Amino acid sequence: MKDDTIVAPATPLGVGAIGIVRLSGREAISIASRLFRARSGKRVEEFQNFRMYLGEMIDPRTDRAFDEALCVIMRAPKSYTREDVVEFHLHGGPLVVRKALEACLRTGARLARPGEFTERAFLNGRIDLTQAEAVASIVRASSEKVLELSLCHLAGAFGGKIRAWQERLLLIEAHIEASCDFPDVSLENVEEFVQKELLTLSSDIEEELRKSEQLKPLEEGTLVVIVGKPNVGKSSLLNLLVGKERAIVTPFPGTTRDAIEEFVLLEGLPFRFVDTAGMRKSDDPVEKIGVERARAYLERADYVIAVFDRSRPLEEEDIELAELVRSRPHLVVLNKSDLPSRLSLEELQKLYPKEPILEISALTGEGREILLETVVRYVQDCLGPEEDLSLLTARQKEELRRILKICREALEALEGDVTLDVVSVLLSEALAIMKRLTGENVDEKLLETLFSHFCVGK
Numbered sequence: 267m268k269d270d271t272i273v274a275p276a277t278p279l280g281v282g283a284i285g286i287v288r289l290s291g292r293e294a295i296s297i298a299s300r301l302f303r304a305r306s307g308k309r310v311e312e313f314q315n316f317r318m319y320l321g322e323m324i325d326p327r328t329d330r331a332f333d334e335a336l337c338v339i340m341r342a343p344k345s346y347t348r349e350d351v352v353e354f355h356l357h358g359g360p361l362v363v364r365k366a367l368e369a370c371l372r373t374g375a376r377l378a379r380p381g382e383f384t385e386r387a388f389l390n391g392r393i394d395l396t397q398a399e400a401v402a403s404i405v406r407a408s409s410e411k412v413l414e415l416s417l418c419h420l421a422g423a424f425g426g427k428i429r430a431w432q433e434r435l436l437l438i439e440a441h442i443e444a445s446c447d448f449p450d451v452s453l454e455n456v457e458e459f460v461q462k463e464l465l466t467l468s469s470d471i472e473e474e475l476r477k478s479e480q481l482k483p484l485e486e487g488t489l490v491v492i493v494g495k496p497n498v499g500k501s502s503l504l505n506l507l508v509g510k511e512r513a514i515v516t517p518f519p520g521t522t523r524d525a526i527e528e529f530v531l532l533e534g535l536p537f538r539f540v541d542t543a544g545m546r547k548s549d550d551p552v553e554k555i556g557v558e559r560a561r562a563y564l565e566r567a568d569y570v571i572a573v574f575d576r577s578r579p580l581e582e583e584d585i586e587l588a589e590l591v592r593s594r595p596h597l598v599v600l601n602k603s604d605l606p607s608r609l610s611l612e613e614l615q616k617l618y619p620k621e622p623i624l625e626i627s628a629l630t631g632e633g634r635e636i637l638l639e640t641v642v643r644y645v646q647d648c649l650g651p652e653e654d655l656s657l658l659t660a661r662q663k664e665e666l667r668r669i670l671k672i673c674r675e676a677l678e679a680l681e682g683d684v685t686l687d688v689v690s691v692l693l694s695e696a697l698a699i700m701k702r703l704t705g706e707n708v709d710e711k712l713l714e715t716l717f718s719h720f721c722v723g724k
């Protein structure tokens with residue numbers, strides 16, 4: 267156990283139903299006994315683990331109560347940090363929470379750094395580093411799938427995988443060592459074994475990295491870009507998709523001069539919908555910039571919705587747009603189905619002979635369901651099956667790429683004219699990286715950067 271006792275608000279500072287202040291460390295229980303008076307008269311030291319007690323929070327300077335609260339204690343090692351932990355559940359007002367914090371600080375606790383509770387859980391051996399990182403991704407998760415996968419990592423799935431790879435490397439090393447110590451072991455056999463094992467390991471790691479790429483739309487949100495010439499109803503379509511008035515809708519062409527981006531969850535999947543400036547040739551410098559931005563968005567788009575207007579005949583701009591969109595994954599929408607037709611489905615179909623076109627009315631909402639369904643299905647199809655997804659942090663990807671590079675170097679070395687101990691040196695490097703991944707062997711600097719991204723109180 268570390269010597270000092272830390273304290274932090276565990277809930278966001280602001281007005282809410284309850285505000286929680288959490289203590290962890292050697293002094294947690296004795297600090298609590300000076301700040302909390304149970305209504306039953308029971309001393310905090312006598313509280314049962316994991317049981318809530320009703321009472322009052324006491325200001326140690328005045329000995330007067332400043333809130334009615336619940337207190338729960340979790341004695342080491344059965345707690346989040348493996349240290350003694352105390353939580354005060356207060357009324358959720360910023361002043362109350364601040365007073366409770368100050369009282370703890372005055373009684374001997376120190377303010378926790380971001381992520382310090384989780385860091386202690388790691389340092390005290392309750393979780394490995396992959397599990398600590400999973401805690402951060404649970405807190406940040408913006409889609410249900412990411413949440414699910416984070417929970418798997420918290421349960422140790424990724425850590426287990428790395429340890430299995432570590433064992434594989436140790437086995438390879440053992441074979442190399444044996445070939446050095448016992449000259450009668452066939453060198454050819456050993457080399458063959460090492461090569462086979464390294465190939466399997468590399469392809470496992472490649473697979474993991476590939477699976478994590480699949481997850482990108484779930485982590486960052488699928489970028490859906492709405493394009494079309496001015497006034498076809500792009501802003502109205504954005505509002506229809508996100509279900510609120512976000513983009514400005516006017517009857518004047520060219521009003522959306524910049525791109526507007528909206529984040530929404532549909533069926534638990536995160537989307538970033540972008541309404542772009544209408545694509546047309548313009549001399550207005552501001553509108554020109556807007557059109558350039560729209561093009562840039564189009565390049566980055568994961569999915570494009572090309573909008574056409576049923577109430578106006580096909581124009582040069584529509585044909586150019588159709589050309590522009592064709593090379594990207596896209597959906598064609600014929601808007602304003604409530605108005606008399608001056609652009610028929612058949613005519614538009616000539617521009618897109620091989621694909622379905624959705625007829626909708628952004629104004630009345632007709633066709634909204636099928637539009638949403640199509641967009642969601644596109645992402646679901648891209649994601650593929652569950653077992654084809656892997657959640658990795660940027661650090662984990664970087665380290666895995668390093669290991670992969672080392673494996674490839676080792677394989678090349680095997681092909682060349684080097685002795686096996688060169689391969690062995692390379693493999694020790696790979697092992698060291700694996701230990702960094704699980705946190706078995708990390709330096710303080712890495713821990714500091716890693717936990718600084720956590721929130722205070724986590």
Ligand code: GDP
Nearest residue numbers: 497498499500501502515516517602627628629
């Ligand atoms: P944008 O310039 O492409 O973003 O188009 P807006 O969304 O600003 O819409 C331009 C005009 O068309 C506005 O007056 C909208 O009310 C109107 N509009 C958009 N969608 C529809 C629709 O489905 N039916 C009808 N009748 N009008 C629409």
